[in-house]
Amino acid sequence: MRWDVFTWAALALVLFAAETMAPGAFMLWLGFAAVVVFLGVLLIPGIPLLAQAAAFIVLSFISIQVYRKWFRGRERQSDQPALNRRAAALVGRVVPLERGIVQGHGRVQIADAYWDVAGPDLPTGATVRIVGAEGMTLQVEAV
Structure with missing residues (x-):
């Protein structure tokens, strides 16, 4: 050969x-x-x-x-496009603030995880809707 x-x-x-x-x-x-x-x-x-x-x-x-x-x-499109993007999968959820939003920053608890949030100033316990995510910070608006 x-x-x-x-x-x-x-x-x-x-x-x-x-x-x-x-x-x-x-x-x-x-x-x-x-x-x-x-x-x-x-x-x-x-x-x-x-x-x-x-x-x-x-x-x-x-x-x-x-x-x-x-x-x-x-390629086939996924039936769960946000599966490995956890923050994006939370968009649309309505949750109460665990720590009020002061100067644009606060915190929510979703299941057993705490997430930093950014949005308009709101008191603790106020209900917010998740409208987006930047990295690991969720963008929220008052409901």
């Missing part, structure tokens, strides 16, 4: 294995490019090494663009 054929086959397998270890759909497309170069070198002997490398780079770029254009935008 020729060394260039073996090298491209091994590179394709390594890239596919790397994709399984750290999934992200990036190495997969580089692996596809390596497979195409492998097939080209297998079927057409004598391709210079520089041309092989250039073909791999061009095919990698093309395959990643194909992924970005046709496959990335077609």
Whole structure:
């Protein structure tokens, strides 16, 4: 077996294995490019090494663009888009103030967690609606 054929086959397998270890759909497309170069070198002997490398780079770029254009935008949308964004998941809830809002800052308790809030000055116990979040600070308005 020729060394260039073996090298491209091994590179394709390594890239596919790397994709399984750290999934992200990036190495997969580089692996596809390596497979195409492998097939080209297998079927057409004598391709210079520089041309092989250039073909791999061009095919990698093309395959990643194909992924970005046709496959990335077609991913399923989550039925719970705020699942891992806890502050965003709280938007719309109505809760009482645990500590009144003084000079724009206060605190609420939601379940077993305390959250800093920002909004208009209100006394302790006033009911507020969560309207947004900036980092870990909830934006509230009086109900």
